Amino acid sequence: xxxxxxxxxxxxxxxxxxxxxxxxxxxxxxxxxxxxxxxxxxxxxxxxxxxxxxxxxxxxxxxxxxxxxxxxxxxxxxxxxxxxxxxxxxxxxxxxxxxxxxxxxxxxxxxxxxxxxxxxxxxxxxxxxxxxxxxxxxxxxxxxxxxxxxxxxxxxxxxxxxxxxxxxxxxxxxxxxxxxxxxxxxxxxxxxxxxxxxxxxxxxxxxxxxxxxxxxxxxxxxxxxxxxxxxxxxxxxxxxxxxxxxxxxxxxxxx
Amino acid sequence: xxxxxxxxxxxxxxxxxxxxxxxxxxxxxxxxxxxxxxxxxxxxxxxxxxxxxxxxxxxxxxxxxxxxxxxxxxxxxxxxxxxxxxxxxxxxxxxxxxxxxxxxxxxxxxxxxxxxxxxxxxxxxxxxxxxxxxxxxxxxxxxxxxxxxxxxxxxxxxxxxxxxxxxxxxxxxxxxxxxxxxxxxxxxxxxxxxxxxxxxxxxxxxxxxxxxxxxxxxxxxxxxxxxxxxxxxxxxxxxxxxxxxxxxxxxxxxxxxxxxxxxxxxxxxxxxxxxxxxxxxxxxxxxxxxxxxxxxxxxxxxxxxxxxxxxxxxxxxxxxxxxxxxxxxxxxxxxxxxxxxxxxxxxxxxxxxxxxxxxxxxxxxxxxxxxxxxxxxxxxxxxxxxxxxxxxxxxxxxxxxxxxxxxxxxxxxxxxxxxxxxxxxxxxxxxxxxxxxxxxxxxxxxxxxxxxxxxxxxxxxxxxxxxxxxxxxxxxxxxxxxxxxxxxxxxxxxxxxxxxxxxxxxxxxxxxxxxxxxxxxxxxxxxxxxxxxxxxxxxxxxxxxxxxxxxxxxxxxxxxxxxxxxxxxxxxxxxxxxxxxxxxxxxxxxxxxxxxxxxxxxxxxxxxxxxxxxxxxxxxxxxxxxxxxxxxxxxxxxxxxxxxxxxxxxxxxxxxxxxxxxxxxxxxx
Numbered sequence: 001x002x003x004x005x006x007x008x009x010x011x012x013x014x015x016x017x018x019x020x021x022x023x024x025x026x027x028x029x030x031x032x033x034x035x036x037x038x039x040x041x042x043x044x045x046x047x048x049x050x051x052x053x054x055x056x057x058x059x060x061x062x063x064x065x066x067x068x069x070x071x072x073x074x075x076x077x078x079x080x081x082x083x084x085x086x087x088x089x090x091x092x093x094x095x096x097x098x099x100x101x102x103x104x105x106x107x108x109x110x111x112x113x114x115x116x117x118x119x120x121x122x123x124x125x126x127x128x129x130x131x132x133x134x135x136x137x138x139x140x141x142x143x144x145x146x147x148x149x150x151x152x153x154x155x156x157x158x159x160x161x162x163x164x165x166x167x168x169x170x171x172x173x174x175x176x177x178x179x180x181x182x183x184x185x186x187x188x189x190x191x192x193x194x195x196x197x198x199x200x201x202x203x204x205x206x207x208x209x210x211x212x213x214x215x216x217x218x219x220x221x222x223x224x225x226x227x228x229x230x231x232x233x234x235x236x237x238x239x240x241x242x243x244x245x246x247x248x249x250x251x252x253x254x255x
Numbered sequence: 256x257x258x259x260x261x262x263x264x265x266x267x268x269x270x271x272x273x274x275x276x277x278x279x280x281x282x283x284x285x286x287x288x289x290x291x292x293x294x295x296x297x298x299x300x301x302x303x304x305x306x307x308x309x310x311x312x313x314x315x316x317x318x319x320x321x322x323x324x325x326x327x328x329x330x331x332x333x334x335x336x337x338x339x340x341x342x343x344x345x346x347x348x349x350x351x352x353x354x355x356x357x358x359x360x361x362x363x364x365x366x367x368x369x370x371x372x373x374x375x376x377x378x379x380x381x382x383x384x385x386x387x388x389x390x391x392x393x394x395x396x397x398x399x400x401x402x403x404x405x406x407x408x409x410x411x412x413x414x415x416x417x418x419x420x421x422x423x424x425x426x427x428x429x430x431x432x433x434x435x436x437x438x439x440x441x442x443x444x445x446x447x448x449x450x451x452x453x454x455x456x457x458x459x460x461x462x463x464x465x466x467x468x469x470x471x472x473x474x475x476x477x478x479x480x481x482x483x484x485x486x487x488x489x490x491x492x493x494x495x496x497x498x499x500x501x502x503x504x505x506x507x508x509x510x511x512x513x514x515x516x517x518x519x520x521x522x523x524x525x526x527x528x529x530x531x532x533x534x535x536x537x538x539x540x541x542x543x544x545x546x547x548x549x550x551x552x553x554x555x556x557x558x559x560x561x562x563x564x565x566x567x568x569x570x571x572x573x574x575x576x577x578x579x580x581x582x583x584x585x586x587x588x589x590x591x592x593x594x595x596x597x598x599x600x601x602x603x604x605x606x607x608x609x610x611x612x613x614x615x616x617x618x619x620x621x622x623x624x625x626x627x628x629x630x631x632x633x634x635x636x637x638x639x640x641x642x643x644x645x646x647x648x649x650x651x652x653x654x655x656x657x658x659x660x661x662x663x664x665x666x667x668x669x670x671x672x673x674x675x676x677x678x679x680x681x682x683x684x685x686x687x688x689x690x691x692x693x694x695x696x697x698x699x700x701x702x703x704x705x706x707x708x709x710x711x712x713x714x715x716x717x718x719x720x721x722x723x724x725x726x727x728x729x730x731x732x733x734x735x736x737x738x739x740x741x742x743x744x745x746x747x748x749x750x751x752x753x754x755x756x757x758x759x760x761x762x763x764x765x766x767x768x769x770x771x772x773x774x775x776x777x778x779x780x781x782x783x784x785x786x787x788x789x790x791x792x793x794x795x796x797x798x799x800x801x802x803x804x805x806x807x808x809x810x811x812x813x814x815x816x817x818x819x820x821x822x823x824x825x826x827x828x829x830x831x832x833x834x835x836x837x838x839x840x841x842x843x844x845x846x847x848x849x850x851x852x853x854x855x856x857x858x859x860x861x862x863x864x865x866x867x868x869x870x871x872x873x874x875x876x877x878x879x880x881x882x883x884x885x886x887x888x889x890x891x892x893x894x895x896x897x898x899x900x901x902x903x904x905x906x907x908x909x910x911x912x913x914x915x916x917x918x919x920x921x922x923x924x
Contacts, residue, residue, distance in 0.1 A: 097841070
């Protein structure tokens, strides 16, 4: 059985005074196997972020189901949601979302502290991942004292320290320079090689080309997908570019 | 051309409208601060103060309070404006990039400041006047304070308020200009969202705070002599204020950092978020919290002590005037005293009243410094530091003593009976004026309740052999003190079984009788007469006025406290909104958010109240001693007043908490 199963997902936004309705997702279906590294691409306004928010249980869908390991995420009651997110999901955001008033170390500890873990356990986990992420020297510093790349690696550390089932990344390279982008993508590759399931929303072709599988969303539906298979990242990069061009020029639908 | 001139005022007006979310609280703050200053100043200018107990001191204190409030207004408006500017820098940066020059920005800011200044003054003065009138009506009505202050519109207060606040707004304008003048557009753009650095621990300031507070507290508890206490009062208050500021600013940061270092404490869901959040917060909040703490302390001290004086008035009168009518004369000869009694009897029979609980004796009282071996009466040698050794000596004749106590003691030449209330005097004789008097026995507190003893300094009672001996003491004392010498007084007092009005009528008649002789051979008797009933009437006005001022200032300070707290919560809510959004994404539930907000808001909120409680507790023994100067010695009553004031204040505080916590939670979630 697939680890993540998304069925007939639908989301309609209604403006505050009940006026016009906007359909963000019309019918999204896909599934992700354990250990997969999937990128979701699409133009601005195609519903990528809406999809991610629903997967993260930050938003409720208008219709459809999202199963994580067989459990319907959309049916989890409000008061269990936070704990569910903490235990099963890890987040990496475009703008890092580190808290200025915590040191890097405490930012990484945040989800564990919320789960009520002991300091020794947290420290053990951190010393297990910090060297891999190259952040062991900046742990005592504050977010405003370190570079964007370092911030994002700290955010990754925060995402993986709970050993989540799934990492959800929302435009993780969006605010990074090319060198930091390169090293972050490499990091994602390494994490995936160790068995970590990753789902990344991006519109960077370069970022998507590092994934094992790319889904394209258009008009609120999954429009097309490409598997990397034995291709190199460069070949995948070309294929993605072609697909995007085709979507943009309004080509026919692939089956 | 005319379009160009109108552009800036228009732009300013639109800006204020567009930024209403931050501008409305700011303008409200300005209005209420103006109103508050106007009200306090009006009270200080109120002519009715002259009828209030200790009017000189009250007027002086109110003058000080006006100045402090003015200064407070300056600081507070600067502080709130800095919040506003921080939020708006991005906007100004954008204007700058879009082609507005700095001087154009200056014009826009100028127009905005003029708008705000005009609104604040206009609405502030109206609010102040209306609220002032309302509070007079309300307080006088609720507490039935008779003959107290009346509402008066003060022109001087009006003009001063206008001048002060125009000055403050000018300064605020110049400060805003300074803030944008030397910044590039990019710097302005960035500053709005710049992460604030963690505050540094300033150990020196924290330690200074502890020392100041400790010293202030120590002074408050240790000084036993209220005469000395009054002279040290301002030093103690000053130390406590400095200590409070130091501790709130540096001490809080130091404490939070210590807590953060304790891993078992810090890494718990609640503590984790609140400790780090508060550490971050303390930098901008500490001064505001310290202000609240000091204001609250003032409210509590003022309200409780004036309430106590007001309620305790009856007992105090009883203490000061143990009999309904007290006649005192400096001519203590037997003939004189008999003459007084004769005339009193005639007035009594005229009015059909009878004297009860008669009291009649002569005494000499003077102060002396108690040294190791003797009592110092050389006036030149005393210094402020010896004021704790100052003793009041009361000298009474054995004849009066025996009469008052019903005993039959006898004394030889140079022998005395002695009474020391505290029982600390262990010597067997008293050396004074180079003479030695042997203590034959203890006299007991037979003068208690005769209205002659005061509680201000420690006092000793000496019973001497006879009138001749008393006269000798008087001469010796006069030789030592010269122009400052006291003289022997004879006291004749009695109770009247009649209503207040009747007693006052009797008092008037008695006065006339003593000074205007009605028959042949009667001369003018030089006496002073105190009548408790007539005193009660004037005291009601004096203490009522004091109580009114206490309630009035108390309510104003509560208003200021609420204002600061509300502004703080609202402005912080916007800052915290982003933080809580992140925490929600990382896996924090509504419940946890709510709990952490509560624990944070609660701590920030109740720290000043706790501080005020501790301040008041340490001030308690001190104030009881100051109250003793007013003959107010009922400590139980004062404790009740204090506890009551604190409870009422805490209820007010709690409701503000409920209100602001709700507003805060609404903003962040």
